[in-house]
Amino acid sequence: MKNRVLIIGAGGVGSVVAHKCALNSEVFEDIILASRTISKCDNIAQSIKDRFDIDIQTRTIDADSVDDLITLINELKPKLVLNVALPYQDLTIMDACIATKVDYLDTANYEHPDTAKFEYKEQWARDKAFKDAGIMALLGSGFDPGVTNLFCAYAQKHYFDKIETIDIMDCNDGDHGYAFATNFNPEINLREVSANGRYWENGKWCETKPMEIMEVWNYPEVGERDSYLLYHEEMESLIKHIKGLKRIRFFMTFSKSYLTHMRCLENVGMLGIKEVEHKGQKIVPMEFLATLLPDPASLGERTTGKTNIGIIATGIKDGVKKRIYIYQVKQHEDCYAEVGSQGVSYTTGVPAMIGAKMMINGTWRDKGVFNIEEFDPDIFMEELNKNGLPWSIKELVV
Numbered sequence: 001m002k003n004r005v006l007i008i009g010a011g012g013v014g015s016v017v018a019h020k021c022a023l024n025s026e027v028f029e030d031i032i033l034a035s036r037t038i039s040k041c042d043n044i045a046q047s048i049k050d051r052f053d054i055d056i057q058t059r060t061i062d063a064d065s066v067d068d069l070i071t072l073i074n075e076l077k078p079k080l081v082l083n084v085a086l087p088y089q090d091l092t093i094m095d096a097c098i099a100t101k102v103d104y105l106d107t108a109n110y111e112h113p114d115t116a117k118f119e120y121k122e123q124w125a126r127d128k129a130f131k132d133a134g135i136m137a138l139l140g141s142g143f144d145p146g147v148t149n150l151f152c153a154y155a156q157k158h159y160f161d162k163i164e165t166i167d168i169m170d171c172n173d174g175d176h177g178y179a180f181a182t183n184f185n186p187e188i189n190l191r192e193v194s195a196n197g198r199y200w201e202n203g204k205w206c207e208t209k210p211m212e213i214m215e216v217w218n219y220p221e222v223g224e225r226d227s228y229l230l231y232h233e234e235m236e237s238l239i240k241h242i243k244g245l246k247r248i249r250f251f252m253t254f255s256k257s258y259l260t261h262m263r264c265l266e267n268v269g270m271l272g273i274k275e276v277e278h279k280g281q282k283i284v285p286m287e288f289l290a291t292l293l294p295d296p297a298s299l300g301e302r303t304t305g306k307t308n309i310g311i312i313a314t315g316i317k318d319g320v321k322k323r324i325y326i327y328q329v330k331q332h333e334d335c336y337a338e339v340g341s342q343g344v345s346y347t348t349g350v351p352a353m354i355g356a357k358m359m360i361n362g363t364w365r366d367k368g369v370f371n372i373e374e375f376d377p378d379i380f381m382e383e384l385n386k387n388g389l390p391w392s393i394k395e396l397v398v
């Protein structure tokens with residue numbers, strides 16, 4: 001039987017995943033892209049046909065319905081379901097995979113639509129069900145979470161006896177020419193950015209006000225940028241899996257203009273996630289805002305500049321204190337030229353494809369629910385170099 005993959009979600013990331021799977025057709029012999037809106041799937045299929053002369057199939061699916069998912073998976077019998085819909089669909093898709101005994105992969109941890117709090121708890125709770133079904137789930141195989149976790153695992157394996165601190169540094173220096181737009185799903189992005197910050201130190205979480213802590217970091221090939229402390233989901237799994245860690249923080253760059261727009265939208269209530277009544281109709285302000293903002297999948301053509309995402313780890317090797325920086329730089333225009341997408345979708349979609357490849361070809365194989373840093377990073381790191389995301393390592397002064 002052919003290696004068939006079912007990709008769910010035809011947004012910015014789904015498009016990159018589908019294109020990159022097509023470019024790795026020796027592993028992904030049969031590709032099916034399913035989403036709520038079939039026209040989006042068909043447009044992506046056409047782009048793949050035009051660029052690479054490869055046919056993929058498309059389907060429609062409501063991934064909020066476990067029953068519909070089970071029916072589709074049973075009909076298609078894929079080797080793996082690759083979830084790049086929204087974090088709200090993680091649990092339904094995982095449950096459908098358990099019922100049909102098919103492997104699962106995603107790039108973002110579960111978030112309930114009514115509570116702006118993303119966490120692994122409910123996904124990790126399905127570990128036994130995955131084990132009992134004899135299948136594997138790989139969580140967070142995007143860039144961050146994803147590659148940043150692997151950079152930590154790689155640093156741990158090759159550079160340290162013990163890592164003491166990690167700072168994850170995420171810079172998107174792209175310019176799309178709009179006054180305000182988000183580079184991935186607006187709702188998920190704005191919920192993440194407007195929430196309180198959090199970092200982990202000496203065994204406990206420390207909370208900050210949104211954007212309360214700022215540091216200036218000099219990103220290679222980009223320059224000095226203001227970087228703000230946020231809570232980000234990979235920290236939840238890294239504190240479990242990097243033993244001896246004393247502190248982990250996550251920083252992301254924002255322009256002054258982005259922050260001013262965001263504060264203004266927040267002040268007038270447009271980031272609200274509870275229903276409000278408008279002329280007899282119930283609307284969720286954040287959902288309405290997402291309707292008004294540019295579709296992230298449409299930004300590719302207009303975006304110029306680079307992304308630079310990496311980790312700075314300090315720790316001890318052979319009794320000596322060390323500090324290293326592992327990072328990846330990507331030019332937005334190169335992503336557009338290759339697969340018609342901007343860099344944020346690209347840097348997420350490529351590791352999702354590689355994670356799926358590692359599972360399908362058996363390089364990473366186990367039963368249960370896993371975060372990416374639990375596996376040996378070396379082959380995945382080589383695959384990044386081969387598939388458009390070459391990375392660099394620098395020793396820094398301690």
Ligand code: NDP
Pocket residue numbers: 008009010011012013014034035036037038040061062063064084085086087089107108140141142143144145146183184185186188296297344345347348
């Ligand atoms: P988009 O909003 O562009 O795309 C999401 C897609 O999911 C859309 O095509 C949408 O449907 C589809 N979808 C939503 N709800 C359903 C549903 N109920 N049933 C079926 N399909 C549905 O988002 P992105 O592509 O930007 O992001 C995709 C995922 O990637 C998100 O989970 C995001 O959090 C994650 N991400 C991870 C990153 C990382 O580094 N780890 C970075 C960036 C994003 P429709 O077909 O109607 O359009």
